[in-house]
Amino acid sequence: MLAAEGVSPEESAKKKPEQAPQEAAASEKDQDKKAPKKKEEEEKPRVNGLLETDYAKRGFHIDVKLNPDQVVKAAEILDGEGMTLDMVTGVDWINEGQFEIIYDYSYTGGVLFRTVVRARVDRAKPDIPTISKVFGGANWHERETWDLMGINFVGHPQLERFLLPEDADFHPLRKDFKT
């Protein structure tokens, strides 16, 4: 649902990254007013790639869909807001020929606020810029994602085998990996 039918690249390209924290702050205030969604309800249309999610149902407040070249800018903005990077997740959408990279941010300074940033790259050429220069913690997460999934984080200082042995030549979390 969230991943299958996103906004088209042209739509999300129009999105100004600066809007993310403002709308995030706004929704923080009125999040309790939100009524729970119906079970069958489809994903709401994204405004500039941004979607308010039902926290009780999903576990995060804001879902942002960006182009791969926008993730560093998004990380800088969220860093400026004092948010923390929790994890980086790669998802292999093999039927669509894409990898999805999901960044989980949370605000630890007060009332918890979770923002999810996601970007998709072509499965044949999985290049996405690294955010490890903004968040030091992203270094290990990105390295692990490369190790297990083979997503190339351009500019990463040490893209080497991490959890797998040094001589491994496979990426086990890819869906076409066969043991």
Place this chain on the structure above:
Amino acid sequence: MSSLAQSHLYETFELNIGPQHPATHGVLRIKVVMDGEYIVKAEPVLGYIHRMHEKMGENRTWNQFWPNMSRLDYLSAMAYNRCYAGLMERAMGIEVPPRAEYIRVIIEELNRIQSHLLGFGAYVMDLGGFTPLMYAMDEREQILNLLEAVTGSRLTYCYHRFGGVYNDIDDDFIAGTRAFIKRFRPQIPMYHKLVTGNVILMERLVGIGPITAEICRKYGASGPVLRGSGVNFDIRKNEPYSVYPELDFDIPVYHECDSMARYLVRMDEMFQSTRIIEQALNKLPDGPVMAEKVPKTLKPPKGDYHFAVEAARGLFSMRTVSDGTNTSYRMRLRSPTYSNVSLFEEASQGMLLSDALAFLGSLDPVIPEMDR
């Protein structure tokens, strides 16, 4: 290379700590570049106990994944089980009966105490004091016996179910837990008397391994590491789950940012956990411990789900991507010490080797949980 590095007076050498080393609490290897006794660069090397739990999550049905959850952090496995239960209850919209939630809190906090007890004992043993470990193990044994009677296992629990817990607690457990709290509370001041005020320990911990709140934020550190750096953040308070909002407890925070602060946070948390357990026992409602009508085959609606809990070592969270079938499309486990230890490389620069090991111990890593 700087001119100093080119000079023959400046010579570094590489040192491997681990993977088999008592101070690394398992199979963690640290590749250290040393300048005499000082650390130039210390790079943790992971993966010696990597088992690919995330792939297992994709190959098994939701119910079959339960046993994996207690094999990440074997010391506070209950919180990990709780996270998985919460994740799937969120995805499936299952309401958990109040008695089950209270039982979960009691069991998790007992688990937290025993985890911190072993952390305390093993940490002091790292620093050369053997006796406190024996005291800690004695108390820990009481908890393990209590948990074994209810859950059937001592470390790798599989007690939670989607919608509750599989076994109700009995009067023996309640009486035993009350007796344990009565016995354990005076022990904490005794530990402080035995260990905390000791000059040798203070020399090794006070001012060692400073981590600012900013470094914690950049690296996503959580748990006692974050709270030892003066940040009042605990998922139990900031993103409450279960019945924690109904219980009165404090979050210990220390502002010294050193190893001693992290040690003291853990010591104080044990006392706070006894408070939580006592209140939960007093408030324990009657009723079922399992939700009715939980389907045998779970098929959560398509989409992403996220759930976070406060484990003994910090924020443990899970993200699952469901494609609407009876297995997960992607299962992501975010373990607390993975992020906590990732700041070791930056924070250990220029440290004495012996201090770095004291610092590493204060991060309290559990390796199977880092490697997953």
